[in-house]
Amino acid sequence: xxxxTQLGSHVSVSEGALVLLRCNYSSSVPPYLFWYVQYPNQxxxxxxxxxxGATLVKGINGFExxxxxxxxxxxxxxxxxxxxxxxxxxxxxxxxxxGSQGNLIFGKGTKLSVKP
Amino acid sequence: DARVTQTPRHKVTxxxxxVTMRCQPILGHNTVFWYRQTMMQGLELLAYFRNRxxxxxxxxxKDRFSAEMPDATLATLKIQPSExxxxxxxxxxxxxxxxxxxxxxxxxxxxxxx
Numbered sequence: 001x002x003x004x005t006q007l008g009s010h011v012s013v014s015e016g017a018l019v020l021l022r023c024n025y026s027s028s029v030p031p032y033l034f035w036y037v038q039y040p041n042q043x044x045x046x047x048x049x050x051x052x053g054a055t056l057v058k059g060i061n062g063f064e065x066x067x068x069x070x071x072x073x074x075x076x077x078x079x080x081x082x083x084x085x086x087x088x089x090x091x092x093x094x095x096x097x098x099g100s101q102g103n104l105i106f107g108k109g110t111k112l113s114v115k116p
Numbered sequence: 117d118a119r120v121t122q123t124p125r126h127k128v129t130x131x132x133x134x135v136t137m138r139c140q141p142i143l144g145h146n147t148v149f150w151y152r153q154t155m156m157q158g159l160e161l162l163a164y165f166r167n168r169x170x171x172x173x174x175x176x177x178k179d180r181f182s183a184e185m186p187d188a189t190l191a192t193l194k195i196q197p198s199e200x201x202x203x204x205x206x207x208x209x210x211x212x213x214x215x216x217x218x219x220x221x222x223x224x225x226x227x228x229x230x
Contacts, residue, residue: 032216043120043207043221051216090159094215102215103172104149108158 002027002093006107014115019063019078021110023091026072033074034092035065038109044090050074061085086114118142122208122222129229134196137225139208140189147211148191149219150176150183154204162206165191198229 007022025031032051036044048059055067061084065076074091091107121140129135141148150162164172168185176183180202182194195202205226209219 034218036221043223044209045221046218049218096215102147102166102211103161103164104209104211104219105161106151106159 002031002095002103002105004091004093004105004107006089006091006110008110009108010111010113012113012115013081015083016080019076019081019085019112021076021089021091021112023065023074023076023107024072025074025091025093027093027095029095032094032096033065033067034094034104035059035063035074035076036090036092036106037061038088038090040087047076047089081112081114083114083116086112088112118220120208120210120220120222122206122225124225125223126226127228129198129227131199131229132197133229134194135198135202135227135229137193137206137208137227139191139193139210139222141191141208141210142220143189144212145210145220146188146213147219148185149207149209149211150191150193151207151209152204153207153224159207162193195227198227200229203227203229 003026005024034049035047038044050067058064063078088109088111090109123138148165152160162176163183185191205224207224209221211219
């Protein structure tokens with residue numbers, strides 16, 4: 001079965017600093033990978049996704065992520081943090097295989113704080 | 117603007133009462149997910165439907181929870197009887213027929229059981 005591990009439940013950066021949120025997955029078949037963002041009292045919103053093709057994917061709000069099969073990772077980055085990036089970020093995986101084909105499994109989430 | 121609609125947005129109920137949460141998926145989406153979010157456990161998958169049939173409900177406590185899709189435009193999650201530990205935010209999400217697409221989330225139902 002697939003699973004997702006997000007390293008660091010809380011990450012704090014200064015405004016203008018690099019944002020790096022880590023995600024590792026476990027899957028026996030090629031995965032589809034997603035990053036979502038959740039602002040307080042709201043639902044989850046898609047930031048970006050990897051399905052096939054280019055391993056570096058760009059998303060909304062200046063975020064990007066790179067799929068590294070050899071490291072089973074899909075880390076999220078942004079060159080320069082903005083105060084409005086403060087939110088909780090979730091990494092998720094889907095696989096096209098098995099009885100629960102297409103199930104969407106999330107990591108525990110990483111809360112990002114941005115200091116002025 | 118297509119969106120997943122969840123009702124009610126907030127619900128306060130007494131322990132032992134039945135709670136029903138409803139979700140209207142985006143038209144044309146054939147997959148529906150129910151998640152529960154708490155501070156301690158994060159985002160837990162409760163149930164996953166495809167074409168109105170449950171594919172995975174292993175995360176759902178079967179003794180008190182039930183999930184159904186009476187038709188393609190409505191998904192329901194029921195808790196009977198409710199307990200204080202069920203207090204959480206419950207999210208519904210829907211997705212298109214292909215697996216390489218994302219799920220779209222509703223705004224959630226915040227449930228408080230007192």
